[in-house]
Amino acid sequence: MAEFDDLRQALTVARTDRSASRRALFVADERLRALRRRRDQIIRGGADEQKLAALAAEERRLQDDADRLAGVHLAATDALGDLSTQFDLFADPTENVTRLDDSTPILLLPLRIETRFKELVDGDRTRNQLWVRAYPDDIAVNTFEEVLAEVEITNARIYWTNIWKAGGDDGAKRAAWRSLAISHGPGRAHWIIQQVSPLNAAEEPVVATGEHLLVIVTDQPLPAAERQPARG
Numbered sequence: 507m508a509e510f511d512d513l514r515q516a517l518t519v520a521r522t523d524r525s526a527s528r529r530a531l532f533v534a535d536e537r538l539r540a541l542r543r544r545r546d547q548i549i550r551g552g553a554d555e556q557k558l559a560a561l562a563a564e565e566r567r568l569q570d571d572a573d574r575l576a577g578v579h580l581a582a583t584d585a586l587g588d589l590s591t592q593f594d595l596f597a598d599p600t601e602n603v604t605r606l607d608d609s610t611p612i613l614l615l616p617l618r619i620e621t622r623f624k625e626l627v628d629g630d631r632t633r634n635q636l637w638v639r640a641y642p643d644d645i646a647v648n649t650f651e652e653v654l655a656e657v658e659i660t661n662a663r664i665y666w667t668n669i670w671k672a673g674g675d676d677g678a679k680r681a682a683w684r685s686l687a688i689s690h691g692p693g694r695a696h697w698i699i700q701q702v703s704p705l706n707a708a709e710e711p712v713v714a715t716g717e718h719l720l721v722i723v724t725d726q727p728l729p730a731a732e733r734q735p736a737r738g
Contacts, residue, residue: 510605525652527582534568538568538572544561615643617642623636668681
């Protein structure tokens with residue numbers, strides 16, 4: 507069992523490494539897209555050559571970082587593939603069940619099987635073939651995707667905007683959560699808000715009675731001098 511345990515542990519580490527590299531690449535790509543959106547806004551508002559030059563340099567840096575992380579992710583994916591191929595040697599229970607000792611429990615999950623016979627014509631000869639279709643139970647189906655889709659990122663921004671608009675009101679906060687949970691399911695919604703959150707989450711405002719709050723979403727935090735609330 508030592509070989510099996512060592513390979514299983516290495517496979518777990520490889521999966522963790524690939525997931526981490528995938529998340530890092532996703533963050534790098536998001537930063538690159540945010541910078542390009544900011545650059546386009548500056549161009550639309552009137553070209554500022556100094557700012558455009560600084561953004562171009564930052565874009566090159568972010569692109570280099572994204573390219574490096576893409577290479578890391580590719581290497582992690584290849585390593586996981588190699589280990590998975592090695593681990594497949596243990597996939598046949600008829601060959602490897604003897605590697606387990608009596609203290610290792612075996613769990614058999616529900617499996618629905620449908621069968622039918624199909625007539626196959628081979629030249630002038632017809633023969634019957636048994637077809638088998640297996641339906642795994644829901645517990646064996648995993649559709650989790652770590653990387654967020656564009657619509658999930660958009661809805662996360664809407665969620666956090668509504669949370670800040672709530673100004674501390676619990677009812678408004680619950681409404682923001684319900685909207686996200688209805689769109690993506692409670693479990694996925696929780697994952698989404700863990701991956702996309704405000705850079706200055708600790709500064710969530712609390713609004714007093716009679717006050718109104720205007721929330722403007724930006725890709726970069728405001729300078730400290732511009733963070734004070736404007737009161738009319």
